[in-house]
Amino acid sequence: MVAVEVVETSSLGDRSYLVTDGAVAAVIDPQRDVDRVFAAAGRRDVRITHVVETHIHNDYLSGGLELCRLTGAEYGVAAADEVSFARRPLVEGDVLEVSPQLRLRVLATPGHTFHHLSYVLEGDDGAVGVFTGGSLLFGATGRTDLLGQQHSEELARHQHASVHKLAEVLPDGAEIWPTHGFGSFCSASAVTGSSGTVGQQKKVNAAFRLSEDEFVEHTLGALDPFPTYYARMGARNTTGPQPVDLREPARVQPAELARRLRGADWVVDLRSRRAFSRAHLAGAISLGLDGPLATWLGWLTDWGTPLTLLGETPEQVAAAQRELVRIGIDRLTAAVGQPHELAMDASLVRSMPSATFADLAEAGPGTVVLDVRMRGEWRARHLKDAVHVPLFELRDRGHEIGDGVVWVHCSAGYRAAAAASLLAREGREVVFVDEEFDAAQQAGLPLVSDR
Template sequence: MTLGTAVVETSSLGDRTYLVHDGEVAVVVDPQRDIDRILAVAGRLGVRITHVAETHLHNDYVSGGLALARLTGAAYLVAAAEEVSFARVPVRDGDRVTVSDRLALTAVATPGHTFHHLSYVVRHDDEVAGVCTGGSLLFGSTGRTDLLGAEHARTLAHHQHASARRLADLLPDGTPVWPTHGFGSFCSATPPDADASTIGREKLANPVLRLHADAYAEQLLAGLGAYPAYYAHMGVRNAQGADLIDLTPVARAGADELRARIEAGEWVVDLRSRKAYAYRHLAGTLSFGLDGPLATWLGWTLPHGAPLTLLGESPQQVAAAQRELARIGIDRPAAAATGTPEEWARTPGDLAERRRATFADLAAEDADVVLDVRAAAEWDAGHLAGAVHIPLPSLTERLREVPDGTVWVHCAAGYRAAAAASLLARAGRRTVAVDDDWANAAAAGLPVVHEGPSRRTG
């Protein structure tokens, strides 16, 4: 039997989980919180999970590793240097873990993304078959080094450089690289340049293997942007160990309860598309559609621990949102409702509409205020002359900075603009959401300027 590998993608967070097996037993590396997906894969393959391994304590999601290990009886491999609140198999640099008589892992200390990061060299019949690199060596990039605090970023960047060089020296050029991050995750320093890679390819393409340590560190640190606020809580949660995920349906709310929650200032989130939301919605609700990066932007914007109510067209839509949010530690919404805005409203007066527009519409009108809610790096790369810049995650704290008048809100493609416009409308502002691609701004004749780094990013 040849070595088998299965990848469980979590595209909404930009991560991958790996199940590596010999046809009978398997090891799972960096499992996501919703372990039912992993158990389903193991069941289809007819393999038994005997080992679960973490490359590091993750900052971008709640791990399902402890729950998976407990449920299956698997050995749970976590770096010995990590301070955790649960029993685990402590793993150190150079440790060899025998999974079966044909399959084994060797731990390699690869600090950089975190101080105690490990990579796992996978051997099948004593031959190197691949390396699980977690947040260390990614496809054309590496993991970012500032998640443990800006004061550690430079030191960890140098560690990251040495770790990547160590892997490159240790492994054959043909070794497949299997990273956890780098497919949209904010844990990646820069976007990936491929969907698969090997050690040999990384030697040719990856800056960490082409630049000297100081040059690499300078390039990495200069390119780091903001990352989601919920990251601050993930490492702590993972050090404590998360229980089994609870995806059972939450309490259903009727029209009176929904209005009471809105009037109390709670977050009542409409999961429908931004087009459907603009056509008709329950006044006071917020637009974070499930058809976009819900977990990232809602998780980043929602105050930590705040009660959350979900509105969806169907129970399946609400359930999908529950799963997305539980992955980042928003475990149990306070309530939910399904159906249509008319069913969520007490009277027609509870319903509202919102104007959607294009950049061409903006060019044709004399707008009172143009609000750009993109990230700082996007603003620096070019923005509309005279626009106000407040990134979406900062908007709730900076609403008073938005000048008076009707606010035309834009981002890069429309998702963040819809969310921002709903936040402004909840605060009593008149808004127009620009639902258009940023590339169309210049084509519409709008003046795009480059004035250097933004001073309005918070």
């Protein structure tokens, strides 16, 4: 019996897949840390014989090439994609005979990229499901501007045609297994649900109820900026990323750590924002493991900036290291312990006040309210008289924030804590709001919309 196992990378909003007949397996869109794929194959006692990519990824480094090196599996990549390694060039109509019971039929589904492919899983009774990559997602589609704004409209038109093509050639009961759309910036709009079929998507996905022109307008109008590190991922994936090195990073001694905190290095506190609020090292940035660490760290830092991770345990540092190698951040150092253990002296240990929206409603004069959410979130609804500087722009636009105590909020607290720590590093007095944005209305704060 054919089975599909999901290999989740929730921090980047992506999924990879292992599909098997019980003896052999194919892998679709693997992440760079391939040991997770080996673990999935090992649990099922199957041999990996095929690895395929739906497209050249822009949000993470692929583990496909390394997985094939280690297993001898055949590597399938779109024939039209120019890569510098040996692969099986795939075009529409090709069939990958993984086993007599397991076949993958190639469909061309351009839109997310020009050469995007989907893979129809076929059993004895026809199509069982389809691996859609960045094409048809749950309640959405993949964004169409990753190759440049000059291509976004053309690719949006391709995307509309591709999702309709999938609906035409597949039965309503066919399962959909997308790579993107679980928080990834590769999604053009918000995703709904975690599973679905072609028939179900026909009822709920805007791509099926909108005309081509309406879909293009809808898709391009919903796009927020995407992380700047995406520009590096595609090129690395066409040349083939180097194998992952997950050995423990070098430890930093307290004197060196103090120097890095005072300098231009990035020292990242991996603990929860609440632990950070209680006590942290002055100059550290709050990007906890309980949120999209890799996305925001990759977006906010200058590429190549020396990076030090602060964790409570070696396991916490190892988890962060794994997150970061997925986007190509390989060289880092670490320090392990609580702030008071890592500080050269007690004056380096600080606290940062957190608050609720009800607290903000009671704040006195001289308060500056800073909203660090994305532009789409701001347009939908925001606090009256708030200053809007998305987190990814804060380092360049911090000077625009007026004098006074800065109360920072986002949608739930993670980005607010990161922003507050960046501002505190620059000497600003800050409070971060650690609460869901919906609580603002309950607190009686005035809300307005730009729509």
